[in-house]
Amino acid sequence: MHVSIRQAELIPLALYTFIAVALIAGLLVAAWYLGSGRDAMDKQAPYESGVLPTGTARHASQVPFYLIAIFFIVFDVEGAFILTWATSWDLLGIPGLAHITVFIVVLLLGLVWLWMKGGLDWGPSASRGGRKA
Numbered sequence: 001m002h003v004s005i006r007q008a009e010l011i012p013l014a015l016y017t018f019i020a021v022a023l024i025a026g027l028l029v030a031a032w033y034l035g036s037g038r039d040a041m042d043k044q045a046p047y048e049s050g051v052l053p054t055g056t057a058r059h060a061s062q063v064p065f066y067l068i069a070i071f072f073i074v075f076d077v078e079g080a081f082i083l084t085w086a087t088s089w090d091l092l093g094i095p096g097l098a099h100i101t102v103f104i105v106v107l108l109l110g111l112v113w114l115w116m117k118g119g120l121d122w123g124p125s126a127s128r129g130g131r132k133a
Contacts, residue, residue: 067119078107 045052085092085100114120
């Protein structure tokens, strides 16, 4: 049986895939076989730091929490793009500098627009008469 070079390169991948699938299947079977299979009230109770919860977990979250999360995501992605550009700035040259400058300016314009709309006004200063979004 003659195996070409391309097929020979796939043999380690196939072997790795087979071992991974076999390991996962073995662990699932072991968990099913070794598990008690019984359901108890203690398993269904919510648990937080050893203290039984009181009241409901449903409460209205303040909007600034979500704004902070969105700002984090936006600036985290911006940081990833700028870091990627910075690591290869010598290969990108002036066109790369122009692209990253436009990218940063667009993000800054969005931040200025959000600031003018009052999206950054929250906390004690906002409740004393600041603008609301």
